[in-house]
Amino acid sequence: MKKIAIFGTGYVGLVTGACLASAGMKVVCVDIEERKIKMLEEGECPIIEKDLPERIKKGVKTGNLFFTTDAKTAIEECDVIFIAVGTPTKKDSEEADLSAVFAVAETINKHATKRKIVVQKSTVPVGTGSQIEEFFMGKAEGGHGIAFFHAVVSNPEFLKEGNAVKDFESPDRVVIGTSDEDAKKVMSRIYAPFMRTAVGTTDRMIFMSRPSAELTKVFANTMLAMRISAMNAITELAEKFDADAKEIRKGIGSDSRIGPDFLFPGGATFGGSCFPKDVRALIAVMEKAGIDAKLFREVMNVNREQRMRFVVKIFEQLDCSVSESKIAIWGLSFKPGTDDVREAASLDVVQSILDGGGKVALFDAHAKESFRVAFGERAGVEYCDDQYEAIKGADALVILTDAMEFRSLDFEKLHSLMNKVVICDGKNLHDPEEMANEGVQYVCMGRPVFTAKKST
Numbered sequence: 001m002k003k004i005a006i007f008g009t010g011y012v013g014l015v016t017g018a019c020l021a022s023a024g025m026k027v028v029c030v031d032i033e034e035r036k037i038k039m040l041e042e043g044e045c046p047i048i049e050k051d052l053p054e055r056i057k058k059g060v061k062t063g064n065l066f067f068t069t070d071a072k073t074a075i076e077e078c079d080v081i082f083i084a085v086g087t088p089t090k091k092d093s094e095e096a097d098l099s100a101v102f103a104v105a106e107t108i109n110k111h112a113t114k115r116k117i118v119v120q121k122s123t124v125p126v127g128t129g130s131q132i133e134e135f136f137m138g139k140a141e142g143g144h145g146i147a148f149f150h151a152v153v154s155n156p157e158f159l160k161e162g163n164a165v166k167d168f169e170s171p172d173r174v175v176i177g178t179s180d181e182d183a184k185k186v187m188s189r190i191y192a193p194f195m196r197t198a199v200g201t202t203d204r205m206i207f208m209s210r211p212s213a214e215l216t217k218v219f220a221n222t223m224l225a226m227r228i229s230a231m232n233a234i235t236e237l238a239e240k241f242d243a244d245a246k247e248i249r250k251g252i253g254s255d256s257r258i259g260p261d262f263l264f265p266g267g268a269t270f271g272g273s274c275f276p277k278d279v280r281a282l283i284a285v286m287e288k289a290g291i292d293a294k295l296f297r298e299v300m301n302v303n304r305e306q307r308m309r310f311v312v313k314i315f316e317q318l319d320c321s322v323s324e325s326k327i328a329i330w331g332l333s334f335k336p337g338t339d340d341v342r343e344a345a346s347l348d349v350v351q352s353i354l355d356g357g358g359k360v361a362l363f364d365a366h367a368k369e370s371f372r373v374a375f376g377e378r379a380g381v382e383y384c385d386d387q388y389e390a391i392k393g394a395d396a397l398v399i400l401t402d403a404m405e406f407r408s409l410d411f412e413k414l415h416s417l418m419n420k421v422v423i424c425d426g427k428n429l430h431d432p433e434e435m436a437n438e439g440v441q442y443v444c445m446g447r448p449v450f451t452a453k454k455s456t
């Protein structure tokens with residue numbers, strides 16, 4: 001098997017590298033951040049991701065996985081080079097910032113002494129693969145003075161944070177966008193260990209053109225985001241008629257054409273580094289191409305408006321003014337099982353409470369430090385190590401992720417520790433009627449409201 005270099009040791013690059021190495025391939029992961037590479041060489045995993053530390057350890061122990069900042073040697077030694085660097089939204093527009101992708105292309109051009117298979121795994125707008133190819137072809141004068149006809153393949157990732165190793169090792173599909181026959185063979189061999197259970201027409205390796213692969217990635221995320229926004233868009237009407245979004249989800253999800261996944265509504269609407277960025281990037285590409293992206297703009301509008309509707313609901317539940325309140329928040333990351341707070345609901349909810357002059361007490365099993373870094377040190381913010389410590393003297397508890405530890409509640413503690421037992425559940429985890437029976441003043445999105453039975 002050819003040796004593989006992976007540029008970028010973020011969620012995608014590191015998971016890809018560690019999983020390929022633990023399946024027996026020789027992989028070198030390259031990054032410009034020396035601190036990160038040092039950490040990895042010492043066997044430490046820089047991110048919180050289930051099963052990843054074990055895969056890294058296995059790769060290193062078997063002598064299959066290496067880490068380096070030496071891009072030149074990695075390029076010289078490897079025939080297959082994955083680009084797995086970040087493509088965040090640009091500061092001044094909705095477009096994806098491709099500077100890191102092109103910096104890697106530049107480095108490959110500089111150091112390659114023969115043809116490479118360049119596998120583009122970063123999430124990019126449609127057409128980027130062609131731009132990279134044109135970049136290589138136009139570089140006859142650069143590097144070694146030879147324009148190599150590197151094969152540029154699109155191989156998008158479909159990894160969910162918190163489940164990324166499993167998604168990589170048991171993929172629903174592996175999309176390969178290329179018309180290069182040699183590249184097709186090499187990519188088939190790389191992914192063969194993860195295709196053992198696939199047979200014949202149910203093979204999970206899907207070959208297509210490069211632009212189709214690029215669009216498949218961004219549109220898959222947009223489609224999932226659209227489902228969530230569609231559910232969120234129905235919650236206000238459900239509330240007006242005492243209908244229950246949970247029942248509706250079951251009702252529509254049992255239709256095999258619809259399915260039950262990614263239909264959970266809530267006030268803590270979708271966040272993370274992927275859905276918001278990819279929907280925005282698709283809108284930007286469409287508008288650049290002169291196409292009205294109104295449907296997809298609404299996906300983002302619904303997401304933002306639902307978050308704000310939830311903040312209003314939180315404030316309505318308070319017996320005191322916001323400025324006199326202390327509000328406990330459970331869940332700071334954009335989803336459980338990660339310390340990633342990018343575009344998390346917590347950032348907007350905490351900001352709104354502080355803007356109103358209130359105080360917050362925050363709990364998250366993994367994301368306190370990353371929230372502190374993203375949000376900055378601010379007056380009125382207390383970080384707690386225990387979820388029940390956060391509710392001491394609180395006027396309301398706001399739940400923002402569906403972490404396991406938030407799914408069952410200690411009512412005795414709630415009643416003894418809180419000023420008033422008010423729960424605003426941004427993930428619709430609990431049953432409103434049961435909450436009322438336990439004396440909890442409970443609100444969520446798209447479900448009926450019941451009056452709390454016991455006095456609180």
Ligand code: UGA
Nearest residue numbers: 157158159160161228262263264269270271272274334335
């Ligand atoms: C997403 C996709 O699910 C992956 O397939 C894709 O590879 C990845 O983006 C990527 O582009 O790298 P991820 O962002 O890690 O994965 O997380 P998801 O589990 O998809 O959740 C995204 C957001 O949607 C979270 O804030 C989650 O709480 C929210 N969500 C999810 C809902 O609000 N409702 C749902 O029903 C499902």
